[in-house]
Amino acid sequence: MTNYKQSDINSGAAWTRAYQVLVENPYNQIPTITFNEEEIVDTGTTVMSKHVYALQKEMTDPSATFDIINPIDGSVIGTSSYQEVYVLLSSLYIALAAERDANIPA
Secondary structure (H helix, E strand, C coil): CCCCCCCCCCCCEEEEEEEEEEEECCCCCCCEEEEEEEEEEECCCCEEEEEEEEEEEECCCCCCEEEEECCCCCCEEEEEEHHHHHHHHHHHHHHHHHHHHHCCCC
């Protein structure tokens, strides 16, 4: 099939980013994290996005570490472990659930 309105892009930028993060935490099973990615193309006058990949990882080794990256300049600002992320997300859930429950009329 012929491409519709195809043109070369000589300026602008393109990148991939995670637009959605899913954390599965089934009881007595291995937690899994999925990053759904999209490709962004910015021509300077138009920004387009397209869903492209799903990056999935089972959290089998809680002691595994990764670099913490500053999202503004890309510099490494520390390290963290899968376990620390799990604890942070668990704590966020508990805090948000408590906030929700405090706002439910008795």
